[in-house]
Amino acid sequence: MVVCGDDGLAHRLSAELRGVYGEQVVLVVPPNARTARRPVVGRPRSAPAALFDRVVSVAVGRGGPVPGGEPAATTQRRGGERVLETEFLTEQVLAEAGVERAAALALVYEDDETNIRAALTARRLNPRLRLVLRLYNRRLGQHIEELLDQAAVLVGEDDEAVRDATTSVLSDADTAAPALAATAVAGTGKVIQAEGLLLRAVERVSPPPGVPAPRGLCTLALLSAEGSDEGPVLLPDDEEVRRAGGRSTVLLERFSATDGAAPGNGLGVGGVPPLSSLFSKQLRWSLAVLAGCVIALAVALSIVTGIHPVKAFYLTLLDLFAIDDPALGEPLGRKILQLLSGLVGLLLLPVLLAAVLEGLGTFRTQSALRKPPRGLGGHVVLLGLGKIGTRVLIRLRELHIPVVCVEGNPEARGLAVARRLRVPVVIGDVTQEGVLEAAKIHRAHALLAVTSADTTNLEAVLYARGVRPDLRAVLRLYDDDFATAVYRTLRVAHPLATTRSRSVSYLSAPAFAGAMLGRRVLGAVPVERRVLLFASVDVADRPQLEGRTLAAAFAPGVWRALAVEGEADSPPDRLLTKDDRVVIAATRRGLAELG
Numbered sequence: 001m002v003v004c005g006d007d008g009l010a011h012r013l014s015a016e017l018r019g020v021y022g023e024q025v026v027l028v029v030p031p032n033a034r035t036a037r038r039p040v041v042g043r044p045r046s047a048p049a050a051l052f053d054r055v056v057s058v059a060v061g062r063g064g065p066v067p068g069g070e071p072a073a074t075t076q077r078r079g080g081e082r083v084l085e086t087e088f089l090t091e092q093v094l095a096e097a098g099v100e101r102a103a104a105l106a107l108v109y110e111d112d113e114t115n116i117r118a119a120l121t122a123r124r125l126n127p128r129l130r131l132v133l134r135l136y137n138r139r140l141g142q143h144i145e146e147l148l149d150q151a152a153v154l155v156g157e158d159d160e161a162v163r164d165a166t167t168s169v170l171s172d173a174d175t176a177a178p179a180l181a182a183t184a185v186a187g188t189g190k191v192i193q194a195e196g197l198l199l200r201a202v203e204r205v206s207p208p209p210g211v212p213a214p215r216g217l218c219t220l221a222l223l224s225a226e227g228s229d230e231g232p233v234l235l236p237d238d239e240e241v242r243r244a245g246g247r248s249t250v251l252l253e254r255f256s257a258t259d260g261a262a263p264g265n266g267l268g269v270g271g272v273p274p275l276s277s278l279f280s281k282q283l284r285w286s287l288a289v290l291a292g293c294v295i296a297l298a299v300a301l302s303i304v305t306g307i308h309p310v311k312a313f314y315l316t317l318l319d320l321f322a323i324d325d326p327a328l329g330e331p332l333g334r335k336i337l338q339l340l341s342g343l344v345g346l347l348l349l350p351v352l353l354a355a356v357l358e359g360l361g362t363f364r365t366q367s368a369l370r371k372p373p374r375g376l377g378g379h380v381v382l383l384g385l386g387k388i389g390t391r392v393l394i395r396l397r398e399l400h401i402p403v404v405c406v407e408g409n410p411e412a413r414g415l416a417v418a419r420r421l422r423v424p425v426v427i428g429d430v431t432q433e434g435v436l437e438a439a440k441i442h443r444a445h446a447l448l449a450v451t452s453a454d455t456t457n458l459e460a461v462l463y464a465r466g467v468r469p470d471l472r473a474v475l476r477l478y479d480d481d482f483a484t485a486v487y488r489t490l491r492v493a494h495p496l497a498t499t500r501s502r503s504v505s506y507l508s509a510p511a512f513a514g515a516m517l518g519r520r521v522l523g524a525v526p527v528e529r530r531v532l533l534f535a536s537v538d539v540a541d542r543p544q545l546e547g548r549t550l551a552a553a554f555a556p557g558v559w560r561a562l563a564v565e566g567e568a569d570s571p572p573d574r575l576l577t578k579d580d581r582v583v584i585a586a587t588r589r590g591l592a593e594l595g
Contacts, residue, residue, distance in 0.1 A: 001516060002097045004028040004089055004118065005108035005178060007136070008478050009172055013106055013507040018081055020588040021517060026097045030421045031074065074331035089114065091121050104130040104516040108172075112137055114145060119167070131167045132515045136387055141169035146478040170516040172508035174405045179507055179526045183500050184380050184448040184474045185401055192523045192534045192583070198254070199534075199562065199583070201525045218560065220585060221250040221527040232527045232585055250527055252562065252585070254569075293344050297337060304333040316341050369415065372404050372424040377443035379404055383430050383460055384451035387415025388476070388504055388589040392450060397421050404439045406430050430460045436467070446472040450504075454478055458486060465494055472498045478505065487528075502526055510588065519591070522583065533586050536565060540578040544594060550574045553582070559590030 001023045001144050003014045010029055017023040074085040075096075086093050089109075099105055107115040107122075115133045122129055131148055135141040148167040180385045183203075190198040192569040201220055222233040222244050233240065241249070294316060302312035319341030379402035382393055389405070390413060396403050405418055405425045418425045428435040430451075441447065447464045449457035457475040464471055473490070477483040483501040490499040507524055510533050514521030539545045545553050545561060551572035553561035563570040576582060586594065 002026045002028065002094075002099055002102045002105045003108065004097070004106065005134075006030050007108075007110055007505075009108045009505040009508060009512070010106075013108060013504040013512050014081055014512040016509045016588070017516065021513065021592050023517075026082045026084065027101075028084045028086060028089065028097050030087060089118050091125070094118065094122055094125060099129065099177050100126050102126065102129060104132065104518075106132040106134075106512055106516055108132075108134040108512065110134075112140070119144070119148055123148050127151075130516060130518060132512055133167070133169045134172060134512070135169050136171055136173060138171065138174065141171070146171050147593065162281065166518070170512055170515060171391075172504055172506075172512075173387045173391040174510050175524065176388060176502070176504040177395045177509040179524070180388070180392050180448065180450060180474065180476070180502055181395040181401075183398065183502060183526065184446045184472070185399065187397070192525075200253045201250055201532075202253055203248065203250050217252045217254055217562065219249050220252050220525065220532055223248040223250065224528060229353055232530060233557070234527060234530060234532055235555075235557050235560050235585065235590075237554075240556070250525065250532075251510075290344065293298070296375060297341050297344065301334070301337050304331070347532065369425040369427070370417060370422060372438065372440050373424065376402065376404070376424075376440050378402065379440065379443075380444045381406065381436070381439045381441055381444045381447045381464075383407075383447070383449040383457070385409075385412045385418065385425075386450075387413070388452075389450045390414035390417050392448065393417060393421070393423065397423065404444070406435060406439050431456060431463075436460065436464055441471070442467050444468070444471065446474065449473070449475040451476070454482065460501075461490070465490070469494050471495045474500045474502065476504060477501045480505050482507075500528070507531060510591075514591070525585075531588070532585060533588065533591050534562075535586065535591060536581055536583055539576045539580040539582060542594060545576050545582065548576055550576065550582075555590065555593075557587070559584050559586035559594060 003010050003017070003019050003025055004027075005011075005013070006029065010027065011326070014025045016028045016382040017025050050337055076083045076085065084093065084097055086505060091556055105119075105122050107118050109115050109118075112135050115135060119131050119133055122131065133141070133144065135144065145167045192201070199217070204224070219236060219241050222236055222241065224232055225247050235246075237246070298309065298316040301307070301316055302309045306311070307315075316337075319338045380396060382389060382396070382403055382405045385393065385407040389407075393403060393405065393414060394417065403423050405414070405423055407415065407425060407427060408426055408429045415425065424439075426435060426438045427440070430436065430449075441464050447461060449460045454477050457477065461473045461475050464473065475486075477486065480503070483503070487499060487501055490497075507526055510524050510531055511521045514533070514535065520536040522536055525532045525534070537545075544555070544559075549572065550561050550564070550570055553576060561576070562583045562585055564574060564576070565583060566572075584590075584594070
């Protein structure tokens, strides 16, 4: 297995393949001696850049460059894995990493172009190679999958082994965003979708004494007990759940697409802003009052003159718009009503002009960022609109959850999405006083800190807890030891508040590893700092499943068969045959044991 990347996901994925599945891994990363620039595949080097590489290589004692001006890859051994340090992912580096003999290659650079270039080169070197790419652009990813699979057939010609070569395009942002959004909002869950089946993992708090605990399809995990250092328990059996008493749980429920609100962008039909957003509340009330006056005048005219109500309404409109039809020779009541209609018409003109100007101004300012409205409450404050924050924002809006974003970079990629979704945004450094107050943190339901800096996320949560000690907080942290220390400290300091930490690379690595091994990983559900994997596996040739009932196909703490794909309802006594394909929940070790 070969893993190439320039951030924490590459190291997580390598550790996953080695520690869980026992695979031999070659890890290709930028050198640690200096900050790596954006990797480029196959791009010619300039003479000054090559000279700079020579100087740095000599200074740090890593050897000189190879002929042709391309930097050499330095090979090291770390904890049983082979590590190649190189600035640029060239064809020579891929060959040195053993791509021609590898079973699978993962390209997890943050730059989409780098991954695509390297994938095309690797496919030419080894048409039998299983490719896993990390791409943020989902639409482009679909085309790249087809292109690389076609390239494998063209290069491999009639080789039967080429047919097993597959290309999988994944996004760490898409993998982690549903879990982050679900953690920030109580009552929402991670939806796992398989053929003809929808399952939902939902976190349930412990009920008050005397209230029966909620029941679902099964209990996926027991969360850590309050006031205890005991960690979560994954896939407990029924006896362990009963002994747990009042601990909060993660339950699995069957889910129908009609059970929840239809996904939407909160903009109305077809993404068009609702009519009420075009005009202010005062203007809408003014128009309503004037409309009531017109109706009242028409009714009074019909009563006074005895004419038909439709004709009375028509005459009222003529009077209202000053169309010449004087009531000469008419009764006194008709003349008075005509004068009143003319007066209402004079009042209507400035209101109509204000409506036109306000509507035009609203359309003109669609490209501007909105500010948090007065009286806003019960919303989620989202810190960071990078790749992860943007996907989380889209997910929250699909759930129709009010959001206020905070972003320090006025050029962040997520600002365009926030404008399109008409989400309020506060531009400013979250560590500066007054920024979170502008986002109405004192009335928020939860704080979701997903910037790329652990210290920034922690500082924001600590500051927010000073304003709202009971605020629900979810922060993105990479380091496990640091996250555990933060979690325990915050739980002791704020026992009445919910605190959760999540790592994007930790959530994403199982899906990438499963794709490299040719397994169909449906999703991952975070349980504090651990992860449960959902996968679709064939029953055939697996003695742990074949010939057993769905309830008996269960190893507590390791894996559990949940349902048969393609069946809307699978009873616990359903016997599994070799032709079945089942959805399982498993730990990393459990998925490795099932093979």
